[in-house]
Amino acid sequence: MADVMIAVMPFAGHVAPLAAVAEAFVEAGHRVRVYTGRAYADRFAALGAEPVRWSAAPDFDEHDIAATFPALRDRKGPRQLLANVEHLFVGTGAAQGDDLVAAYGQRPWDVIVADGLSLGTHFAAERTGTPSVTVSIVPLSIPTPELPPPILPLRPARGPLGRIRDRVLNSTLTLTTRGIKRAYDAQRAASGLPPTDAPLDAAWHSPDLVCASGVPELEFPRSGWPVRIEFVGALAPTGSIRPDPPDWWARLPEDRPIVHVTQGTLNVDPDDLIRPAFAALGRQPVSIVATTGRADAPDLPFPAPPNAHVAGLVDYAELLPRTDAMITNGGWGGVLAALAHGIPLIVAGGDIDKPVIAARVAWAGAGIDLRTGTPSPRAILRAWRRLSADPSYRERAEEIGRELRAHDGPREVVAHTMALVERRRAQHRPAPAA
Structure with missing residues (x-):
């Protein structure tokens, strides 16, 4: 049995797949806590997990995000994407990390499993020295020079001109996201973590393991990944939300x-x-x-x-x-x-x-x-x-x-996670006496 902390951003589209993962961990006999917003605490409690609510981090209503983050008011398209990342996902990172480290102080976990957009998870794993698993509930956004920036809706380029296009776009994206990078550096400092030369995109996935929802057939072809990737299919069973049938x-x-x-x-x-x-x-x-x-x-x-x-x-x-x-x-x-x-x-x-x-x-x-x-x-x-x-x-x-x-996503996340935990335990197990 392992002690597992799961972190999920309090959005319906994030909660559904992570609820399936949490349920799979509980069914496998592990002790599970879930760090999320107040709107979803009861849902995880009903699955047999122990909710840990946002406290230092500013909880919010997903249907009125601007009430908590005024900078997001009346934004759509690319402007909303950049503003969401900077103010909501990055800007709450240090406070999320503080909440999680406080929970670790009360009861240490063996591994932290998190929604990839939960930046505080990565801070908490770094601060506690514990292994982490990223559960990617959106298409993988790990960049590569072979492809256009993963946040742009562009197909892979063809020919020399296309490759030039992608190099220019990747360079431009670095400039466009400088504000986000500054916000990220500030959040690391607020967490008591040292500066890093790692690119900003590395902040959104665990260096240990990424369990990616989807299948390779929905990924643009590339020569390889910089971290360990395990595709696990769909995460939320289609029957995971069972409202009563409408009268029609x-x-x-x-x-x-x-x-x-x-x-x-x-x-x-x-x-x-x-x-x-x-x-x-x-x-x-x-x-x-x-x-x-x-x-x-x-x-x-x-x-x-x-x-x-x-x-x-x-x-x-x-x-x-x-x-x-x-x-x-x-x-x-x-x-x-x-x-x-x-x-x-x-x-x-x-x-x-x-x-x-x-x-x-x-x-x-x-x-x-x-x-x-x-x-x-x-x-x-x-x-x-x-x-x-x-x-x-x-x-x-x-x-x-x-x-x-062909996949059983939630159970595959459990299996890949526990394999990681066992590898870590083996690394720290004392060598047998001669």
Whole structure:
């Protein structure tokens, strides 16, 4: 048995996969604590883990982040990405580390397993000298000179001009993120850690082990990784959130294909994707199942067409086996859930990592990238017709789905983590007497 600390940023899209990981550790007999925000403490407690709430770190409401971080108000696209990283993810790092080190002082852990965007985890592991595991719940963002910067929605370059493009972009990104690097250096100093010459991108993954959600088929080809990477497939079982079925569920026609439209769980303005999807498909021979992304807000501020059905959340274990296509804002968990069922995608990625995810889906041949988070009805209709007419999208989605279904993500994280712990224990075990 090991004592395991799990750290997860308090966002629904982060909590779902880490909750599955926490449950797998508990089921394997390990003693588990989970460091997260107050909104999700009860969820982890229900799994048998001991919650450790944000205390020194400023807890926040994911649906009103600007109330805690005013610099994030009214930002979208690349500006939001940079501001989120600097103020929310980096700016809370030292305080997160302080909370975790205090918990370690109360009861030392054997290993810390963390959401890759939990910067305080890396500070705490460095301060305590304990092994750490990064669970990447978004596509890997480890850069390489062979590829464009991983935060940009660009495909691998071809030819000499493309390689020049990537060198220029990588250099430009270093300049663009200087403010983030200064904030990171300040957080290290506030944590009592020495300066480091390591590049900023190294701050977001453990030097010991990275368990990456997804499969290599969704990664751009490269010659290698600078750290140990283990792909573990999808992390959140599609049945991990089991809301009660909406009252219209039993009335869904059996003879019509279902198109699922999801706004995700962050930046859930229904005007961005749900409204144009209704306009595009409201007269088509399909049933539209739309989710607002909020269980407490299942209604829309505009009427739905007769063939549409709306809920805050739906049970994916019930919905996805019946779904013909998904129109999504590009959340990684939802994308992997769809692909695990062989469902082709139309992706409208507008914010944070969503444009990158959309580009990867299109590159892999499993869907269409609308190249905007606010598509027009015409663009959605055109993409849906193309998806329906070309069987290669569904064939490729099913190929990737077979790879995803070959994994048991949460249990694989446990197995890889415990192998790391045993290697560390062996290194510190006294040599047998002669």
